Amino acid sequence: MDAKQAETIIKETQQYAKTILNSLSAHVAIIDENGMILETNRAWERFAQSNQISIRPDTLNVNYLEVCDAAQGESAEKSKEVAAGIRKVIKGEVEEFVLDYPCHSPNEKRWFYMRAARAVGSDTLRVVVSHENITALKEAESRLRQREDELKQKTLHLEEANAALRAVLRQRDEDIQEMEQTILQNLKDSVLPNVERLQDIVVRPEANQIVQLISSGLNEIASPFLRRLSNLEAVLTPREIEIASLVKAGKSTKEIASLFNLSIATVNFHRRNLRDKLGLTNSSTNLRSHLLSLEK
Numbered sequence: 001m002d003a004k005q006a007e008t009i010i011k012e013t014q015q016y017a018k019t020i021l022n023s024l025s026a027h028v029a030i031i032d033e034n035g036m037i038l039e040t041n042r043a044w045e046r047f048a049q050s051n052q053i054s055i056r057p058d059t060l061n062v063n064y065l066e067v068c069d070a071a072q073g074e075s076a077e078k079s080k081e082v083a084a085g086i087r088k089v090i091k092g093e094v095e096e097f098v099l100d101y102p103c104h105s106p107n108e109k110r111w112f113y114m115r116a117a118r119a120v121g122s123d124t125l126r127v128v129v130s131h132e133n134i135t136a137l138k139e140a141e142s143r144l145r146q147r148e149d150e151l152k153q154k155t156l157h158l159e160e161a162n163a164a165l166r167a168v169l170r171q172r173d174e175d176i177q178e179m180e181q182t183i184l185q186n187l188k189d190s191v192l193p194n195v196e197r198l199q200d201i202v203v204r205p206e207a208n209q210i211v212q213l214i215s216s217g218l219n220e221i222a223s224p225f226l227r228r229l230s231n232l233e234a235v236l237t238p239r240e241i242e243i244a245s246l247v248k249a250g251k252s253t254k255e256i257a258s259l260f261n262l263s264i265a266t267v268n269f270h271r272r273n274l275r276d277k278l279g280l281t282n283s284s285t286n287l288r289s290h291l292l293s294l295e296k
Helices: 005-024 042-050 066-068 072-090 135-201 206-224 227-236 238-248 253-260 263-276 285-295
Strands: 027-031 037-040 096-102 111-118 127-133
Touching: 005 096, 005 206, 027 042, 027 066, 037 042, 066 072, 072 096, 072 127, 096 227, 238 253, 238 263, 253 263
Parallel strands: none
Antiparallel strands: 027 037, 027 127, 096 111, 111 127
């Protein structure tokens, strides 16, 4: 290969490299160990033109580090950070330096991702500096954060609403329970005793039947409130409470009669009263199963 052929190959290689460099969307500059700009791509030049810089758009032979050091205003802090990062890459203290930074124009908000790294395969020290426009990504992140904040706010409001609803339901349950206990206590203290006295003094059979119907009706009124064992105890006699406890424990009529020294007929009488007060008179529901369900 003669010198002319070698020169042609070098030119073709350089042109190929330049074509690749110009195909990149990132703004790319190649600088030497002193920070001098040796090469830039078309995206770099277009960005310089759009920002109306006072020097040639390709900024060749401009010292990039000095420009960063001399920056003033809002960009001064980030520019000095960039210069310090590139110097670390030049000295070999770090393999690369990266930075996200804002670069807003009067007409639009912009963000860039800057990366500086040593060129691979170069005989002399060269650093490739690239700036990629990441405005779309930043805006997407901002929208995502906004949606997350909105979701957190909605979740908080929902939790507060649920807490308020639970408090209302809890108060409603307490009010219902208090009302039930009041009604049952009034039945036990004021109504049922008078019905029992009336049964004792009634002579005519047909009148006694009417009294029994009244008693049964009152028990039916009370039975819907007897969903809780605490309410049940408000309308039962002490003996009925004892027998209900043993029935719930699985004791048979014979065993209960033996424990209390009662006749089986007496125990059956109390069991019928329990079924009557629980609204089970005409039901096939097992008494023990029903008593156990009141604890749930």
